[in-house]
Amino acid sequence: MNALVLFLILLKASLTSFSGLAAIPIVREELVIHHHVLTDTQLNQAVVISRSTPGPVAIYLVSVGYFVDGYIGAMVGWLAMILPAFLVIPLIHFLGQKADHPRVKSILTSVIIASATLLFAQVIPLAKDAIDGYLTFIIALISFLLLLFTNVKTHWVIFSALLISAISVIFSL
Amino acid sequence: MRPNFKEINIKNIFLVFASMGNLTFGGGNATIGVLHREIIERLSWISNEKFVLSFAISRLSPGSNYFAFCVSIGWLLKRFPGAVVSLLASSIPCSMIAAIATVAFSFAQSNSIIKSAIHGAIAAAVSITLVTSWNLIKPYLNKKSSFRVLSIIGLTFYLHYFIELSAIDIIIISACLGGFFPSEKS
Numbered sequence: 001m002n003a004l005v006l007f008l009i010l011l012k013a014s015l016t017s018f019s020g021l022a023a024i025p026i027v028r029e030e031l032v033i034h035h036h037v038l039t040d041t042q043l044n045q046a047v048v049i050s051r052s053t054p055g056p057v058a059i060y061l062v063s064v065g066y067f068v069d070g071y072i073g074a075m076v077g078w079l080a081m082i083l084p085a086f087l088v089i090p091l092i093h094f095l096g097q098k099a100d101h102p103r104v105k106s107i108l109t110s111v112i113i114a115s116a117t118l119l120f121a122q123v124i125p126l127a128k129d130a131i132d133g134y135l136t137f138i139i140a141l142i143s144f145l146l147l148l149f150t151n152v153k154t155h156w157v158i159f160s161a162l163l164i165s166a167i168s169v170i171f172s173l
Numbered sequence: 174m175r176p177n178f179k180e181i182n183i184k185n186i187f188l189v190f191a192s193m194g195n196l197t198f199g200g201g202n203a204t205i206g207v208l209h210r211e212i213i214e215r216l217s218w219i220s221n222e223k224f225v226l227s228f229a230i231s232r233l234s235p236g237s238n239y240f241a242f243c244v245s246i247g248w249l250l251k252r253f254p255g256a257v258v259s260l261l262a263s264s265i266p267c268s269m270i271a272a273i274a275t276v277a278f279s280f281a282q283s284n285s286i287i288k289s290a291i292h293g294a295i296a297a298a299v300s301i302t303l304v305t306s307w308n309l310i311k312p313y314l315n316k317k318s319s320f321r322v323l324s325i326i327g328l329t330f331y332l333h334y335f336i337e338l339s340a341i342d343i344i345i346i347s348a349c350l351g352g353f354f355p356s357e358k359s
Binding site for chain 2: 014015016045046048049050051052053054055056057058059060062063066067071074077078081082083084085086087088089091092093095096099102103105106107108109110111112113114115116117118119120121122123126127129130131132135136137139140141143144147148151153154155157158160161162163164165166168169170
């Protein structure tokens with residue numbers, strides 16, 4: 001597939017979604033069903049990779065690009081993933097200036113609270129998937145307490161969790 | 174001599190977003206939690222109000238909310254150069270890791286130690302996301318606005334779980350309600 005066509009398809013998917021994985025239906029329709037350059041298995045693998053590596057889940061577009069067109073495809077996926085982010089500048093510029101207006105403030109406060117609630121709602125399926133035994137439960141609980149009550153760097157919490165889990169497999173705990 | 178990270182310049186913006194934005198498992202929300210801790214609590218680069226303003230506006234922007242958030246913070250810190258640097262620093266390393274992981278996927282899938290280590294990191298990411306949602310709501314929970322806040326939380330849960338509306342639909346409804354019914358003290 002031509003890199004420009006791949007870029008335009010991934011950009012369209014990225015521009016018409018408002019969160020990372022929301023673009024999947026368009027990616028599947030275009031690349032799996034219409035152009036036959038990607039398989040459902042590869043699309044699932046791209047999602048798993050994005051959830052298993054650091055960064056946002058939208059990064060699955062890089063893996064999709066790689067599956068379709070190698071390293072060039074990965075670069076195209078990266079470009080399509082990041083370019084829509086610049087659209088936030090006029091929003092922050094306009095709403096930032098009006099942020100003290102009561103109506104704008106009320107709109108933003110409502111959006112913040114709804115977004116934070118949706119964030120909390122995401123914790124439930126994430127926890128069901130991630131906490132599947134006493135070890136992961138203890139890791140999640142201790143991480144929660146450390147993050148809420150101490151000033152410990154988050155990196156140390158994540159690295160400790162990585163290390164403890166790896167050691168538990170090595171010693172078959 | 175240790176670099177002074179308190180100073181807001183392009184180099185420090187790059188270093189903070191490259192390091193904090195690319196080592197966190199668990200998706201963009203967990204990473205925003207890490208950036209909150211670093212940019213607000215440790216470095217005090219911007220106010221918490223501006224941080225949550227960026228968080229809210231990035232939800233209204235097309236594409237990845239996380240990258241829109243990074244651009245927004247970069248813009249607030251150093252205008253267009255800050256926006257470009259924060260976007261590149263937060264996206265290039267994790268994209269390279271994802272590309273390498275795609276190549277090495279079959280190996281990682283069959284290696285139980287790697288799989289378990291990642292699983293443990295994702296368990297920690299659950300807590301990061303939980304603490305982030307609490308940190309965002311906490312400033313609005315006071316005697317004057319508790320009823321309003323709890324009403325929005327209740328409505329969001331109802332629309333999400335019972336009506337099964339998409340996230341952007343719920344956010345647009347919340348924004349409309351906020352616009353139609355501004356609180357007297359807002």
